[in-house]
Amino acid sequence: xxxxxxxxxxxxxxxxxxxxxxxxxxxxxxxxxxxxxxxxxxxxxxxxxxxxxxxxxxxxxxxxxxxxxxxxxxxxxxxxxxxxxxxxxxxxxxxxxxxxxxxxxxxxxxxxxxxxxxxxxxxxxxxxxxxxxxxxxxxxxxxxxxxxxxxxxxxxxxxxxxxxxxxxxxxxxxxxxxxxxxxxxxxxxxxxxxxxxxxxxxxxxxxxxxxxxxxxxxxxxxxxxxxxxxxxxxxxxxxxxxxxxxxxxxxxxxxxxxxxxxxxxxxxxxxxxxxxxxxxxxxxxxxxxxxxxxxxxxxxxxxxxxxxxxxxxxxxxxxxxxxxxxxxxxxxxxxxxxxxxxxxxxxx
Amino acid sequence: xxxxxxxxxxxxxxxxxxxxxxxxxxxxxxxxxxxxxxxxxxxxxxxxxxxxxxxxxxxxxxxxxxxxxxxxxxxxxxxxxxxxxxxxxxxxxxxxxxxxxxxxxxxxxxxxxxxxxxxxxxxxxxxxxxxxxxxxxxxxxxxxxxxxxxxxxxxxxxxxxxxxxxxxxxxxxxxxxxxxxxxxxxxxxxxxxxxxxxxxxxxxxxxxxxxxxxxxxxxxxxxxxxxxxxxxxxxxxxxxxxxxxxxxxxxxxxxxxxxxxxxxxxxxxxxxxx
Numbered sequence: 326x327x328x329x330x331x332x333x334x335x336x337x338x339x340x341x342x343x344x345x346x347x348x349x350x351x352x353x354x355x356x357x358x359x360x361x362x363x364x365x366x367x368x369x370x371x372x373x374x375x376x377x378x379x380x381x382x383x384x385x386x387x388x389x390x391x392x393x394x395x396x397x398x399x400x401x402x403x404x405x406x407x408x409x410x411x412x413x414x415x416x417x418x419x420x421x422x423x424x425x426x427x428x429x430x431x432x433x434x435x436x437x438x439x440x441x442x443x444x445x446x447x448x449x450x451x452x453x454x455x456x457x458x459x460x461x462x463x464x465x466x467x468x469x470x471x472x473x474x475x476x477x478x479x480x481x482x483x484x485x486x487x488x489x490x491x492x493x494x495x496x497x498x499x500x501x502x503x504x505x506x507x508x509x510x511x512x513x514x515x516x517x518x519x520x521x522x523x524x525x526x527x528x529x530x531x532x533x534x535x536x537x538x539x540x541x542x543x544x545x546x547x548x549x550x551x552x553x554x555x556x557x558x559x560x561x562x563x564x565x566x567x568x569x570x571x572x573x574x575x576x577x578x579x580x581x582x583x584x585x586x587x588x589x590x591x592x593x594x595x596x597x598x599x600x601x602x603x604x605x606x607x608x609x610x611x612x613x614x615x616x617x618x619x620x621x622x623x624x625x626x627x628x629x630x631x632x633x634x635x636x637x638x639x640x641x642x643x644x645x646x647x648x649x650x651x652x653x654x655x656x657x658x659x660x661x662x663x664x665x666x667x668x669x670x671x672x673x
Numbered sequence: 674x675x676x677x678x679x680x681x682x683x684x685x686x687x688x689x690x691x692x693x694x695x696x697x698x699x700x701x702x703x704x705x706x707x708x709x710x711x712x713x714x715x716x717x718x719x720x721x722x723x724x725x726x727x728x729x730x731x732x733x734x735x736x737x738x739x740x741x742x743x744x745x746x747x748x749x750x751x752x753x754x755x756x757x758x759x760x761x762x763x764x765x766x767x768x769x770x771x772x773x774x775x776x777x778x779x780x781x782x783x784x785x786x787x788x789x790x791x792x793x794x795x796x797x798x799x800x801x802x803x804x805x806x807x808x809x810x811x812x813x814x815x816x817x818x819x820x821x822x823x824x825x826x827x828x829x830x831x832x833x834x835x836x837x838x839x840x841x842x843x844x845x846x847x848x849x850x851x852x853x854x855x856x857x858x859x860x861x862x863x864x865x866x867x868x869x870x871x872x873x874x875x876x877x878x879x880x881x882x883x884x885x886x887x888x889x890x891x892x893x894x895x896x897x898x899x900x901x902x903x904x905x906x907x908x909x910x911x912x913x914x915x916x917x918x919x920x921x922x923x924x925x926x927x928x929x930x931x932x933x934x935x936x937x938x939x940x941x942x943x944x945x946x947x
Contacts, residue, residue: 375842375846376845377842377845377846396845397842397845397846398845398846398847398848398849398850402846403846404842404843404846406839406842406843407839408837408839410837410839410840410842410843411843412840412843412844412857412858412862413862414858414861414862414864415861423844423847423849423857424846424847424848427847427848427849427853428848471843471847475847
């Protein structure tokens with residue numbers, strides 16, 4: 326258990342900048358989820374903390390100790406890999422015991438710790454098996470066990486659930502969260518899955534092109550996304566983005582001509598992007614006309630894909646099995662609108 | 674049905690082509706030497722002549738040491754060559770596959786070049802070097818030059834490169850140093866390849882002829898391959914049944930190694946979790 330700090334961490338491979346000036350501070354026991362599209366540098370950031378790569382600049386501090394140049398083995402950090410990376414020739418017991426053996430623990434201590442961790446994860450009956458005799462979910466548990474048994478200062482998770490099927494993923498997601506809370510180990514969790522990010526993290530770090538686009542709690546990121554990129558990434562189905570022009574006095578004019586009131590909107594008049602989540606679009610007589618292209622009834626809700634008069638696509642998520650014709654009129658919830666600068670993509 | 678029949682007859686012909694000479698040697702070894710010399714070689718073994726095997730093992734033949742001794746020399750040589758080559762190849766492949774150091778690419782190509790220089794090509798300079806080191810007529814002289822080539826480095830490099838990066842990283846996170854990783858993870862994971870290569874190298878070592886002929890003139894260092902040739906004297910005096918018995922005996926250890934190791938590496942392959 327420990328605190329983790331990153332100060333201006335950068336990584337360049339030759340001329341290519343992978344990470345630029347990342348600053349972070351994790352409190353003891355906090356779980357921070359690093360999320361972003363592939364190639365945004367999230368795995369590289371994890372590998373820098375692990376010690377598998379060396380930063381080009383900046384410092385990494387774990388528990389008040391500068392570990393930037395330390396060997397991975399000397400950092401007391403455990404990592405759960407995407408493909409589990411279990412040693413194929415070793416039994417589950419040996420896989421979990423390996424790090425303890427290297428540390429020179431006695432046979433009895435090792436057996437006791439492995440046994441206790443295996444019970445915690447519900448894999449006590451599998452200790453004699455080889456990894457190839459395990460299912461995906463069981464391998465995942467063993468990989469977690471291998472990390473937990475060392476009682477490290479920091480856990481690193483590198484997309485640990487991406488190889489599981491959907492049902493198991495939901496189950497393991499909840500289990501990881503429970504375990505992390507119970508063990509109270511400071512954790513970094515990398516994922517490209519926004520649901521995992523929302524449910525697992527105490528805080529989210531959204532990376533875009535090697536830069537921190539936003540660092541905040543999941544609900545804050547959801548409610549007040551800092552950029553168009555963050556807004557489009559967090560939330561499913563993704564937010565609608567409508568080109569618009571900011572008018573003086575708290576309103577915008579859509580490219581189709583309709584004027585939408587945006588309470589509290591300030592800024593110099595000019596081109597903006599109006600963001601609205603599909604769940605904040607509702608049917609309303611006399612609203613914005615929408616030509617319906619596709620209706621997806623999901624039971625508890627109905628997704629309506631439509632186009633406005635000027636051709637801008639708009640997705641609406643309506644509660645229940647809403648009867649929808651070819652042509653509807655919709656309204657955008659005024660208190661759930663997001664305004665972004667059209668050029669920079671930043672929140673206004 | 675007709676195609677089956679055709680295929681099987683081709684296969685049977687192939688089997689005969691390979692098996693008949695071996696059978697001929699086996700049958701011939703049990704028959705009287707003068708009968709073979711007259712060209713009356715029967716395809717039916719004469720069970721009364723089986724005693725020749727014990728005799729060849731114990732006493733050898735005219736001008737050679739007992740066969741058990743030559744088999745022992747051959748076995749020692751083949752084993753030393755196979756193990757020596759594996760040790761060198763594993764270490765050099767480990768270095769070029771997992772570590773970044775100045776001159777790595779150069780080193781790899783130099784190693785690769787030795788593949789183009791088999792023993793026969795460099796035999797005169799090698800002999801001169803061995804003579805300079807005073808290793809003529811010694812077991813070291815017999816084996817060392819055959820070990821000192823990197824036949825298997827290329828193969829192991831490919832095997833090692835196929836080991837997932839995550840496995841290497843997991844071991845680093847667990848605190849395993851380079852030698853520990855080699856011993857605990859890399860070698861066990863590569864075990865089927867090690868077994869397969871051991872078989873190939875053992876047979877390669879066992880069949881060496883030219884180098885032992887040159888470097889070891891002392892009869893105590895005669896390998897069984899050399900011994901068989903020595904037993905074939907002038908045409909009239911050759912006791913062909915002895916030669917054939919010796920050939921059969923020389924065949925057994927490599928066959929045994931292949932059978933034993935085959936079991937092992939097929940098991941290893943079948944257990945792989947690919």
